[in-house]
Each structure stands twice: as structure tokens, then as C-alpha cells.
Amino acid sequence: MLELHELSTSYGPVKALRGVSFTAKEGAITAVLGANGAGKTTLLRTISGLLRPTSGTATFAGTDLVGTAPEKMPRLGLSHVPEGRGVITELTVEENLRLGGLGRGGKVRGDDLQRVFDLFPVLGERRTAVAHVLSGGERQMLVVGRALMARPRMLLLDEPSLGLAPRVVAQIFSLLRDLVAREGLAVLLVEQNARSALSIADHGVVLNLGAVVADQDAASLAADDTLRHAYLGF
Known part of the structure; x- marks a missing residue:
């Protein structure tokens, strides 16, 4: 590949x-x-x-x-997840994820969000929380999930x-x-x-x-x- x-x-x-x-x-x-x-x-x-x-x-x-x-x-x-867990801390978990889906063009689909929440249940539980309250591990899950939003x-x-x-x-x-x-x-x-x-x-x-x-x-x-x-x- x-x-x-x-x-x-x-x-x-x-x-x-x-x-x-x-x-x-x-x-x-x-x-x-x-x-x-x-x-x-x-x-x-x-x-x-x-x-x-x-x-x-x-x-x-x-x-x-x-x-x-x-x-x-x-x-x-190709989706690149750089070192440093670079989430946008002022945005919610869901808003961060939706940004990831914009990279491929077109609308962000609900099933893409659900796929990430199924992979990382803690993100689904905290979908409306602003990212600055997440732990380091949760932020790492969020940046991986955001990259996956581009399929x-x-x-x-x-x-x-x-x-x-x-x-x-x-x-x-x-x-x-x-x-x-x-x-x-x-x-x-x-x-x-x-x-x-x-x-x-x-x-x-x-x-x-x-x-x-x-x-x-x-x-x-x-x-x-x-x-x-x-x-x-x-």
C-alpha cells in the first residue's frame, strides 16, 4: 500500500x-x-x-x-496523527470528531460518529464535554478517533x-x-x-x-x- x-x-x-x-x-x-x-x-x-x-x-x-x-x-x-495529542481544547468531543470528517470532503455522517463511539465508548459518554477536561488517555483516543472520521x-x-x-x-x-x-x-x-x-x-x-x-x-x-x-x- x-x-x-x-x-x-x-x-x-x-x-x-x-x-x-x-x-x-x-x-x-x-x-x-x-x-x-x-x-x-x-x-x-x-x-x-x-x-x-x-x-x-x-x-x-x-x-x-x-x-x-x-x-x-x-x-x-491517509490520516496522520502527530505526536502530542493535539485536540482543540475549547471544542467538545463531538465537535473535534466532526472536524476530522471534514478532511475527506462532503457531510459528516452520523454512522461515522457512532463507529468512533463504538470503538471508544468513553468518547460517547463524554461527547458533549469540552476537550480540556479529558485525561491524557482520553485525548489520545480522541485524536485517533478524529483521524478515523475521514475513513x-x-x-x-x-x-x-x-x-x-x-x-x-x-x-x-x-x-x-x-x-x-x-x-x-x-x-x-x-x-x-x-x-x-x-x-x-x-x-x-x-x-x-x-x-x-x-x-x-x-x-x-x-x-x-x-x-x-x-x-x-x-
Whole structure:
């Protein structure tokens, strides 16, 4: 579904991505792992059009993404959930969700809202609450739900576990796994919590200083002691 070939991105003279190539398949979770500064967030920002690569290609379902404006990505079927749980705190839960549905064009349907409330019952219970009263875990559910309102074919998720309690992380990761199994959604998951990410991923890609140092199935990656100790910290 997503194919990257020799993708490179720079911040001025600093090369943040160095010839990154890998494929993320439909109906699968691909975990992108690595230490701080490895290039994980830059990778997602490049795919979603927030940064323009200096070289290489990125294609999604056969469509060239290089040069595509970020606001056009939802209509192609890509939804990017950046790091930081960026909800609009002055709006209600339902209003935040409805904004997510606008990205694909047309009216927001009631069944899209109900689908998110079925996935995240706590959001249904708090649909009229303003977002600033939500806990960190609830805000993370809200930003994922908002991305799902565009009915994407692929989710780009940046550090969804950051700052959350292990119980909440397990809940969110379990929901992601269910979504992939039930709806065939593809997920590109950037995570610092490598152990948790590999427990739900089908495939893993490890970045180090902007370059791919491993690209293999998640189970093999988790079992590779040398790689884990050198790049993943467990």
C-alpha cells in the first residue's frame, strides 16, 4: 500500500532521512522504531507532505505523494496523527470528531460518529464535554478517533503511547490491532516503546541516524538480541 524508495529529507545541511526504502502492507501494522533523533517523526512528516524530500519517492496505493499538499492526504486515504495529542481544547468531543470528517470532503455522517463511539465508548459518554477536561488517555483516543472520521485506508501514528500509563497504552494498542483485523486498515506506527509496538506489529523497521538498519517481520525483530540491544533498548 505504501512504498518508499531511497527517500531522503534534510533540514538545511542536516540529513534527517538517508535513502529510506521499505513497504507497508494493507491490513498490517508496520512499526517504525529507533532512538530519539533516528528520523522517525521526520519520516511521517515527509510521507504526509509536511516536509518535502530532497530525493527519492513515496507512493500510496499507486499515487505519488511527493509534492502532494498535506490537506489533500485525507482524500487519498491517509490520516496522520502527530505526536502530542493535539485536540482543540475549547471544542467538545463531538465537535473535534466532526472536524476530522471534514478532511475527506462532503457531510459528516452520523454512522461515522457512532463507529468512533463504538470503538471508544468513553468518547460517547463524554461527547458533549469540552476537550480540556479529558485525561491524557482520553485525548489520545480522541485524536485517533478524529483521524478515523475521514475513513482512511492507512493511519500514520506518531508516538501514541507517549506519557500514558501502561494500562492505557495496552488499551489503545489492542484497539489498533482490532481495527486492522476487522477493517483491513493499514497502520504505520512510530514508537519509542519498542517492546509494546512489536507485540502488536506485523512488521518492523528500525531507523538509526536516518537510515534503515533492519526491515523484517516483527517476531524475528523481537527475537534478535543483537538488534534489540543495539537500537531498541531492551
